[in-house]
Amino acid sequence: MVKVRFAPSPTGYLHIGGARTCLFNWLYVRRLGGKFVLRIEDTDIERSKKEFLDEILESIKWLGLDWDEIHYQSQRFQLYHDYAQKLIDEGKAYKKEGAVFFKYQFSEIKIDDLVRGKIVFTELPKPEEVIIKSDNSPTYNFSCVVDDYLMGINCVIRGEDHISNTPKQILMYKALGFKIPQFAHLPLILSAAGGRLSKRFGATSIREYRDDGYLAEALLNYLLLLGWSPGDNREIISLEEAKKIFDIKKVNKTGAAFSVDKLNWVNSEYIKSKSITDLAKIAAGYLRSKNFLPPDVDTRYIERVVELFKERISKLSDLMAWARFCFYDDYAYGEDAKKVLEKNLNRQVQVLMERFSSMDSFDKDTIEKEFRDVARSLSLKARDLVHPVRVSLTGEKVGPGLFETIEVLGKKRVLKRLERLCKYWAGSKE
């Protein structure tokens, strides 16, 4: 049975690269029906923090991934000591200055990597390596080898930054008499500038993307595309589908630059594919977490607003930027938008308000019919009335279709806002 592991260190949040490694491990093992081990590498007592651990676990769950086993290295120190002692007893390691040093018995190392093929190491930078620090905690390479063996990990899928650790670990496997697992080194995710992905180039933690209104499925889908493709030009692939067709041998060797533009596109595709009710539920949860919604707003209204914006947002946070007028009356006319109000149409808008007032059914088709009729009767082009009215109702000169907007806002609100527009005109010198 195939067994893989994802081994984050709780010294920081789950970042883009870690999430991708986690995803590829998960896809690989779920397709083969094996076991997925989550191993928390919290051997660095100083830097490991509970908040990071919680954050990592929460992010993995949010993404929709799961694990079969979870282990904490901080609870396994005795095991590492036992194996270190074994090496000492066999003369393969020795104590010095309170630490245990492992002596490499170097010979040319060949790795047959699942994604990169053959990799050959002809030398090692150092003749020995600390495996147990003087504070009794194990070093990464050692605990990693002991645990991968003890946990039955037979395929190690990790980032390319670990390639140079691999020969060291293989030498430890050999010294310990452990069977060497298969390796698959994933290409790194680079920043848009092509360099290392770091805070300087924008968001790196999964949490930030969640906060920014990205959907878990979309982020996962985008990550899936970074270094892998199904080969048939499809780009929108659900996790379920990916589980069936993911092939680690088709993973690219080249580092991939992270593109927010493309992520936005994938996210907008997922948003558009959701039903109004589902999307409204997600959006409401998101907006509430941001304290954006007024406390008394009802579900049906949120659904209508979501419907209004569904086609034009690429992430949920766009709603906060663009749909504020749907929930609050206290917006000001944008500086740019005021230009649309230069011509005083006070009288014409009064006529429109009278017409709206007398309407029984306030649906968008009727609204449009009446609106155009009023414009015609006043010898105005519809667009001459449309633009000022939009600014009046939304504060901005761009936005969703006007008639739909009017319907969603409702007659009462619309009349109030048009009233405000007339006051604006009355107050400004002609």
Add this chain to the structure above:
RNA sequence: GACCCCAUCGUCUAGCUUGGUUUAGGACAUCGCCCUUUCACGGCGACGGCGCCGGUUCAAAUCCGGCUGGGGUCGCCA
């Protein structure tokens, strides 16, 4: 510096394993046109690439070598 990895449009990629079916396909971004009350969406189109040199071959994006460029690692961090 040493060791290792990588190299197709600006970006993500298909094609490369098994050389000819490729005037190198798709997507994002950009630009244009259409749709249209605006912005989006959608439709159509444009722009744009096999890093360089050499070799093998009748034939190379595909195989080989070198160069150049990019990346990673060299911690009692993981």
